[in-house]
Amino acid sequence: MSASPYKQLEQEFRRLHAFRGALSLLRWDAAVMMPRGSADVRGEQLAALETEHHALLTAPRIARLLDRAQANTQGLADWQIANLREMRRQRDHAIATPVSLISRLTRAAARAEAHWLEARRQGRFDVFAPHLAEVVQLVRDKAALLGQALNLAPYDALVDEFSPGLTTADIDAMFKALSRRLPAMIRESIAAQERRPLLPLAGKFPQAKQRALIVEIMKTVGFPFDRGRLDESEHPFTEGVPGDIRVTTRIDPDDIFSGILGALHETGHAMYDLGLPQDWRDQPVGRDRGMALEESQSLLIEMIICRSRPFVRYVQPLLMRHFGVSGPEWDVENIYAHLTRVRRGLIRVDADELTYPLHIMLRYELEKQLLSGELAVKDLPEAWNAGMEQRLGIRPPNDVEGCLQDIHWAVGSFGYFPSYALGAVIAAQLYESMRAEVPSFDEQLARGEFSGLFGWLRAHVHGIGAKVPVQDLLVGATGKPLSATFFIRYVESKYLESARTTAAA
């Protein structure tokens, strides 16, 4: 007797998983190892594998098997039924956009990325503008087709690709709550922090020593170096699959923390991927539950855990041991003050917890306007600068520090930015529940123990994979669906504490 339709599908998706792993390795290599002149060759390899992956996923045989398997799910376990749902989701997304559009978008994005780099070098938006316009047009077409197929508004269809189960309505509600509270908090925090002088953490922190420290921390956190690597690249990222996870960071010899925080942000992603259900690891149901949840895991580590007093207590002796530093500037409170410094800055990736959501809000509004046609590409710089002025009270002196700072739009990633803000908000929500259920968490962390944290995350987030929609996952983990309340409570207690302390002093 031949295998059941469901079992045949598992086999097909196992193969697709292997393809995705190979694609991920090709991308990792391109960013970390590949010689500069080999981009064209790699581009052809990526395109060939992506095209084949798409062809395999959209083959009529898959649709037939899905129909047959979903018509009779008797005897299937819950996770298998969820797996069928995720299989269909992947297939529906893939088939909604014709290969010809995808490959036109891929090529346009490759051109736009090259011109984005060039525009940054020259500080000239006009070098990038026509290529961005081409990408916007193609993404608009894609969003329309996806929206039709998925019965969603075009922009929602793009969000659904990255963060299934979350919609513009969720994002708008979140931003509404945040924008009611954050501007005042930013003002208060900055004012309070200005009253407390900060001792600089100056020095030279050699790359090899930073690397050794980062490896030590990552091992303590639980990153398995026998099934993963740490490398350096221009921007930190995570690639690979559970079983071979590759994280990178960027080490700056003048800055003791940027390399650590970059690496731990990525380790947050890696730990999520590593904690996915092992038995379903090559199936759609065994994947992460979208980019908002992915970012929640990286931001939970980088922003909440690493910028907490217990973490500083754990890491301070390590800094002393690895770099031989000493003096009052290396006191826990001074280090903590550095890590929680609030500043109105131009650059998103350097932003603190309080201003970060405002950066995202700006991008969210602009990308929706670009796609709807309300905003023309040529008017983007002015709209960006006006938005920065309005939200953060600062105006970029040039487009490199303005609308040319992020790669996302160049490569066609519209609908991704909200994941960052959603991630921050989800992180705070999970953090509150985790602390309630792991009561000695602060003491554990100060001792460099991460097992309580990851035990909880594995039980409530990582180990769920994509078995339930994201809102159900959040309700299961925290008792509530997505809500900005937790984030606001978290930043209030963290940042207004210092405002209150200073006012009292």
Place this chain on the structure above:
Amino acid sequence: MSASPYKQLEQEFRRLHAFRGALSLLRWDAAVMMPRGSADVRGEQLAALETEHHALLTAPRIARLLDRAQANTQGLADWQIANLREMRRQRDHAIATPVSLISRLTRAAARAEAHWLEARRQGRFDVFAPHLAEVVQLVRDKAALLGQALNLAPYDALVDEFSPGLTTADIDAMFKALSRRLPAMIRESIAAQERRPLLPLAGKFPQAKQRALIVEIMKTVGFPFDRGRLDESEHPFTEGVPGDIRVTTRIDPDDIFSGILGALHETGHAMYDLGLPQDWRDQPVGRDRGMALEESQSLLIEMIICRSRPFVRYVQPLLMRHFGVSGPEWDVENIYAHLTRVRRGLIRVDADELTYPLHIMLRYELEKQLLSGELAVKDLPEAWNAGMEQRLGIRPPNDVEGCLQDIHWAVGSFGYFPSYALGAVIAAQLYESMRAEVPSFDEQLARGEFSGLFGWLRAHVHGIGAKVPVQDLLVGATGKPLSATFFIRYVESKYLESARTTAAA
């Protein structure tokens, strides 16, 4: 109007080329970068891509297009007609063996490789024997099927996979000529060399400095580091595609030459691949003309060029500059004597030019006997040891230095070994013609100029790709088909020179 059958085939093979490039990168990464525990994940990725490559190549559509294109070649250029021939060759090889057999062989080889490693660790052939027996049985089945399909004897069919256009008859003729002459030459050379004391090239040669020297030499040779890399691995190898070539070597801090020679051997392969016709680079006709020719390019550099007086003149000042060495042991003649030292040794990869072919002859005979069933796997150690004693007068004290030394049989590479001896013989044949046509070659080489050499190789070997059969290529380059005469002439003038000089002294 749709594209012609020929043009459609070009498109199909372009995609297959991209797949092969991706597979090559996955293998490179596995040997150089991959974490130890990720082999299972990588295995699945390689299997998925290989299976898909096989499916694409053997699809009925390819056969139909080939029939149509070959039925009417009007308007096609010579190289395109040759391309069709090579396309069909690839497809015929691929379709001759069912996927099920290939995947059984792949799995058996993976098991056998692991047990080969374990057998080497424990020094116990019996740990490896049952797995080798399984591989032998599957290779036997494969050879029978391939032979039937290609109308060749089973072993010839295996040789044809690696070195198309060369047969057992060619190999036998070569070995007959070599075994008539080599044993006496080895005796004479060793006796002569024993009369001339050798000053040891002792010292510590730090890895970083060796690497810097190797990079300098490779740049001089013409290796393009903007489209290629040098790394370290347990065994030197070359992977990648023209446009992204990856060579590795193994650096031994106690041995000044093994890292250089390993890297330059691989650079020989790389230069061949880089010199293939750029316009056909993603087509079958643009590939190398088989492993015998590949090995001829690596051995030409490693054995003939690097072990010559002009090369030593070029490299000697570099050794002094990079390692600060000096003294009579670093005289050109003493270095040259080291590089041309003849020794009866147990290990193939450490063998000199004179004894190397005898190592290959032994493996050639044994692998034919294993496949025919004349020799049982359990009797291999004794047959090996007896063969070594008969050919080289030495008996391995254990199987690690005997029949467990090479990985080839474990991974199912039967029919490959002859390529090494064929490569040595072809290298000498090409070398004689090149020297006749690049008369100032020795002076160029002593100055570190490789352009004369590679200009000639590009015109007569590299730039031909797979446009003509190997024997035609040799006739075009040297005026003669494959013949051991050139190799014998070359080693006589090199190794009996020292015998004569010493006798006269």
